[in-house]
Amino acid sequence: ALVSMRELLDHAAANTYGIPAFNVNNLEQVQAVMAAADEVGAPVILQASAGARKYAGEPFIKHLIQAAIEMYPHIPLVMHQDHGQSPDVCQGAINLGFSSVMMDGSLEADGKTIASYDYNVDVTKKVVDMAHKLGVTVEGELGCLGSLETMKGDKEDGHGTDATMTREQLLTDPEQAADFVKKTQLDALAIAIGTSHGAYKFTRKPTGDILAIERIAEIHRRLPNTHLVMHGSSSVPQELLAQINQYGGKMKETYGVPVEEIQKAIKFGVRKINIDTDIRLAMTGAVRKFLTENPDKFDAREWLKPAREAAKQICKQRYIEFGCEGQA
Numbered sequence: 116a117l118v119s120m121r122e123l124l125d126h127a128a129a130n131t132y133g134i135p136a137f138n139v140n141n142l143e144q145v146q147a148v149m150a151a152a153d154e155v156g157a158p159v160i161l162q163a164s165a166g167a168r169k170y171a172g173e174p175f176i177k178h179l180i181q182a183a184i185e186m187y188p189h190i191p192l193v194m195h196q197d198h199g200q201s202p203d204v205c206q207g208a209i210n211l212g213f214s215s216v217m218m219d220g221s222l223e224a225d226g227k228t229i230a231s232y233d234y235n236v237d238v239t240k241k242v243v244d245m246a247h248k249l250g251v252t253v254e255g256e257l258g259c260l261g262s263l264e265t266m267k268g269d270k271e272d273g274h275g276t277d278a279t280m281t282r283e284q285l286l287t288d289p290e291q292a293a294d295f296v297k298k299t300q301l302d303a304l305a306i307a308i309g310t311s312h313g314a315y316k317f318t319r320k321p322t323g324d325i326l327a328i329e330r331i332a333e334i335h336r337r338l339p340n341t342h343l344v345m346h347g348s349s350s351v352p353q354e355l356l357a358q359i360n361q362y363g364g365k366m367k368e369t370y371g372v373p374v375e376e377i378q379k380a381i382k383f384g385v386r387k388i389n390i391d392t393d394i395r396l397a398m399t400g401a402v403r404k405f406l407t408e409n410p411d412k413f414d415a416r417e418w419l420k421p422a423r424e425a426a427k428q429i430c431k432q433r434y435i436e437f438g439c440e441g442q443a
């Protein structure tokens with residue numbers, strides 16, 4: 116059944132676990148997440164970016180998620196707008212039936228210009244006022260996602276800025292976070308702690324200087340009633356990179372957020388963990404392998420099946436690692 120994100124995150128907080136929020140764009144990804152959740156008894160957050168809405172087409176995204184609810188009525192499911200760039204985008208998602216929206220006011224509506232604090236408060240509050248009347252949960256973002264190695268913002272997936280930033284801009288300030296929550300009354304807050312979107316997050320296995328996990332506890336202490344969200348939380352498994360490269364891919368050396376760091380983050384108060392890249396890597400590795408080993412095959416179902424299976428495996432693994440087993 117469709118539920119609000121507030122409901123799921125409140126339960127996760129009360130029972131000290133974290134819920135992976137998986138990005139979905141097509142049928143096989145939705146099926147993979149649902150099958151994984153069903154096998155382990157996990158609650159589900161399916162999130163669609165503006166790019167997903169555009170790729171699939173709005174009626175398709177809406178009805179793919181409706182189909183998931185129909186097929187798995189016993190699983191509590193949140194339909195979430197990922198990185199809404201304006202109140203209009205969030206309103207559009209609510210009109211489509213989403214039960215949760217992210218108003219990402221860390222950047223202006225062009226998706227490139229670093230927004231002022233006042234702008235962020237203003238647009239976020241606007242969305243909260245409109246969404247809460249309808250029982251829809253709101254996530255906001257404070258601080259700019261980007262790399263503490265290069266001091267650059269995160270532009271890899273086509274939105275965001277690659278501007279050079281200060282450490283202050285790349286790390287959410289706990290005092291400002293408390294003020295932001297007080298002024299906007301939002302339900303969930305995405306924080307910047309050194310993670311970034313995409314496969315190229317770190318040039319080495321991250322240590323405390325480039326991944327500020329401890330800061331989560333400092334932020335959480337000041338806002339016990341607002342749930343923390345970690346974006347850019349794919350772990351970028353080395354074996355998936357190796358598989359892609361073994362079967363003709365050309366990915367460079369790179370590191371993601373280690374699962375044990377995410378587990379620490381959950382102890383410190385993170386409740387929603389955004390994952391897109393790991394599913395992309397898993398599906399790409401599986402398709403490359405299948406088509407290399409079966410050059411005579413051409414039925415799309417035959418290569419989509421291993422891709423869907425690989426996506427399911429990574430989702431299942433994250434559900435278990437983040438403590439979701441049996442929580443639904």
Ligand code: G3H
Nearest residue numbers: 164166167198272312391
């Ligand atoms: O925000 C980043 C998510 O990975 C979604 O990516 O905008 O390419 O769909 P996307």
Ligand code: 13P
Nearest residue numbers: 313347348349389391392
């Ligand atoms: P990854 O690119 O690390 O999977 O992050 C996805 C994300 O944060 C979507 O909002």
Ligand code: NA
Nearest residue numbers: 271311312315
């Ligand atoms: Na990156």
Ligand code: ZN
Nearest residue numbers: 312346347389
């Ligand atoms: Zn994100």
